[in-house]
Amino acid sequence: MDFSFSPEQDQLRTQARSFLEKRYPLARLAEIATSADGWDRASWPELARLGWTGASISEAQGGAGLSFVEEGIxxxxxxxxLYAGPYFSTVALALxxxxxxxxxxxKVASGAFTATFASPAANASGAAVDGRRDGDRWLLRGEADLVPDAGLVEAFVVPARGPDGIGLYLAERRDARPLVRVLDTVDATRRLARVTFEDDDARLLAAPPAAxxxxxATRRRALAALALEAVGVASRALALGVEHAKSREQFGRPIGAYQAVSHKLADTYVETELARSLAYWAAWCIAEDxxxxxxxxxxxxxYAAEAAVAACERAIQVHGGMGFTWDHPLHRYYKRALWIESFDRSGxxxxxDIAQAILGG
Amino acid sequence: MDLRDGPEEAAFRRTLRAWLEAKVPAGLRGFRGWSGPAALALGRDWSKRLAEAGYAGLTWPKEYGGAGRPWRYQALYLEELARAEAPQHLGVIGLGMAGPTIIAHGRPDQKARYLAKILSAEEIWCQGFSEPGSGSDLASVRTRVELVGDHFVVNGQKVWSSYAHIADRCILLGRSATTDEKHEGLTYLIVDMKSPGVEVRPLRQITGEAEFNEIFFTDVEVPKANLLGEVGGGWRVAMTTLSHERGTFGFALAGALDVAVRKLVALARERAGADALVRDRVAREWIDLQALRYTNYRALARLERTGVPGPEGSVAKLRWSEANQRLTKLAIEIIGREAQVADGDGAPAYWRHQQLRSRGNTIEAGTSEILRNIIAERVLGLPRSR
Incomplete structure (x- = not known):
């Protein structure tokens, strides 16, 4: 029984934090979010060089041979x-x-290949994507809505209905096909898109029932990854709130001396720590299957998504009018928290589902 | 990172589980408190058995009769006790607070005199810290401690003392000098509860039971040999007592919550299985329990590495108390009007009692307000509110 990180894992965290703080100070968030892609593409080869894109890929295949615990960090x-780029899509959803x-x-490990998961699960119509055999290739037809990072990636992993049931297919993007329409979404650092397949070429990755x-497994990884991201979002929102409460003075004292302010931040701390415990537990469970x-x-x-939303809301409140302005970076954290809360269903x-597992019925 | 028991831990757990299955007396399963003389006799006997089997003082050094084990074994012990719904050793104040304080600050003769009898439950201890005028603000205690010749004379009143009605000894924090800095001038004594001038009055709480007491001290003579630490150095000693209260306290709380969630799940299955709102709230409590459990494991890893309990202890106490209040209220909501009925042994009487008792949870052992202050000031580094 040991619920702590190894010195190597701690080192990975230190390295990640210092790289990201230097590369993406708060002042750059707005610039990246309002850029055409919403992504600093030049960062991707660096992430690969740091070993992050191939963290859990075996060493024989060019990865670091580590586990989901390291990816979780x-x-x-x-x-x-608040990194903007297809890491979540590639490493949590497609891998x-x-x-x-x-x-x-x-290619993923070397940074040469990015992908996302284009599932029709979020389609309002409920319609599936269909897969049809064409010689030794497959053709996909249908639509997948609200696909993360679809405008950024080289390929789509698509659950599509073939002759024997749902299989997993890979459609690489060539000559602007399949068609991707990026939507105007609240979180500009992780955009969603509608992907339309019109007999687009694909290869079969996994047939039913393996698919x-x-x-x-993809769903578990995605949920755990989002929980971990949410912990990161919450702890940054907390840090911003604490910093402001220490420096902003009213009535001759830092506002953090007032319990109406400090107790809100204490609650954020508590919820963030509980979310962290759950997220690390989930990460370990996934790493160990x-x-x-x-x-x-x-x-x-x-838990973590709701904690992150609440952490941002409290931080905005602690910042007063400033926290409500477009220029302050807090709303970008808030919007990511809301994104996380909405993806693959709410709390x-x-x-x-949990009630079903413990109460039955 | 490995959340599984190691081979030695697994063996300890297996042995303990089997031992509990065989040894917990029927009258103590589903334990609800040491009230009444019959329960008390059972409790002393039970505690003695725990000690004989080597389960008292698991983390105490071997030279003082403990098992000298790492903290994780205390955590395993508390988990298994909760699983079996067995009561803890009757001498929790001695084992968790007085004993470790004596080990840290006591003289060799004090260690020889007190420690073994704490383990064996021959002597039960209580805590004399809080006063009617000094609750959260502990350093403001006014119970007078005066050195007169070769003994101290104690005058004053303590309150909220669990076990005082059955205790043999009391760890007492009193004021020996009036100083500008109120943390100075405090003195820490071991008081024999059988001394002339000690009077214990049970406090009836909103459940109708009396778990806590007031203790009145009137010209109580305490031998000089019963001083722990220095005259005027009591605050530092008291901090040792309180930090030990937080050591693996979280595991006892998570254990209690585990039992409560299990019972809540059974109740909801039986009476509200299809109600979507109830299902959502039960799931919330289950998630909170896991969050508390794994926060405890993180705290344990840190405690074993640094030897010092981290701020997670405050987190655990704060969240446990609020979770227990929510959960018990949900249970009486599920039961409905029948939860108004106070007698009987069934679910309604059980939950009614638990719900009323839970109101004390956010007050005892550090109010939620004080815990939030601790987190704000000591963890987040916010300016002091006072």
Missing amino acids: VFEELGRA PALGCAPDLLA AKIIA DGEAELAASAAKA AAHRA
Whole structure:
């Protein structure tokens, strides 16, 4: 029983934090969020060089041969820095399916390949994407809505309905196909898009029933990754609130001396720590393929997303009018927290799953 | 990072679990408090058995009769006790507060005199810190401690003392000098509760029971040999007592919450299985329990590495108390009007009692307001509010 990070893992965190703080100071957030892509593309080869894109890819395939615990450290730090780029999409959403295509893993590790998960699960129509065989290739037809980072990546992992059920396919982006329409979303640092397949070329990564297992694993990874990001977001919002409460004076005292202010921040600290405990638990369960991984990921995502939203809301309140302005960076953290809360269902939906597991019925 | 028990931990847990299954007396399963003389006799006997089996003073050094084990074994012990719904050793104040304080600050003769009897439950201890005028502001205590010849004379009143009605000894913090800096001039004594001039009056609480007491000290003579630390150096000694209260306290709380959540789940299954709002709230409590549990494991790792309890202890106490209040209220909501019925052994009487008792949780052992101050000032570094 040892719930602590190793010296190497602590070092990874220190390295990640110092790299991201230098590279993405708060002052740069607005510039990146309002840029055409919403991503500083030049950062990607650096992330790869740091070993982050291939953290859990085996050394034989050019990765670092580490586990989801190390990836989790990176997710948390990226959330803390509000990194904009397809790390979540590639490493949390696409990587489990890309494991079926070893040739691509080396490219992910080297930073030469990015991907996202284009699932029709969020479609209002509920319609699926269909896969049709065409010689030794497959053709995809249909639509996937609200796909993260779709405008940034080289390829899409697509759960599509083939002759034997749902399989996982890989559609690489060539000549502006499939069609990607990036939506105007609240969080400009992680944009969503509608992806339309019109007999677009794809390769089969996993046929049913193996695909179902990969989809479930992807979902667990995504939820845990978002919980970790949420912890990063919450702790940065807390730090900003504390900093302001120490320096801003009213009635002759720093406002942090007033308990109406300090107790709000104490509550944020408590919730952030509890979210952190749940998120690390989930990360460990996923790294070890533990039997509790699914429940842990659900619990961590439900709790951490709500904690991050509340942390940002309290930090905005502590900042007073300044916290409500476009120029202050807090709203960008807030919008990421709201993004996390909305992705792959809200806390209430996860609690319903947990209730199902513990209460049955 | 490994959340599984290691081989030695697993063996300890297995042995303890089997031992508990065989040894917990029927009358003590689902334990609710040491009230009544019959329960008390059972409690002393139970504590003695725990000590004989080597489960008292798990983290105490071997030279003082402890097991000299790392903190994690105390955590395992508390988890298994909760799982079996077995009561703790009757001498929790002695084991968790007085004993470690004597080990840290006591003279060899004091260690020889007191420690073994704490372990064996031959002597039960209570704590004389809070006063009617000094609750959260502990350094403002006014109980007078005067050195007269070869003994101290104690005059004053203490309050909220658990176990005082059955205790043999009391750790007492009193004022020996009036100083500008109120943390100075405090003196820490070991008081024999059988001394002339000590009077214990039980305090009836909103549950109708009396777990706490007032203690009145009228010209109580305490031998000079019962001084712990220096005259005027009592604050430092008291801080040792309070930091030990937070050591693995979180595990006892998570253990209690684990039992409560298990019972809540059973209640909801039986009476409100399909109600979506109830299901959501039960799931919330389950998540909070896991959050508390894993926060404890993080705190444990830090405690073992640094030897000092971190701020997570305050986090655990704060969240546990609020969770227990929410959870018990949810239970009586599920039960409905029947929860008004106070007698009987069934679920309604159990939850009614638990719900009323839970109102004390955010007050005892550090109010939620004080805990938030501690977090704000000591963890976040915010300016003092006073």
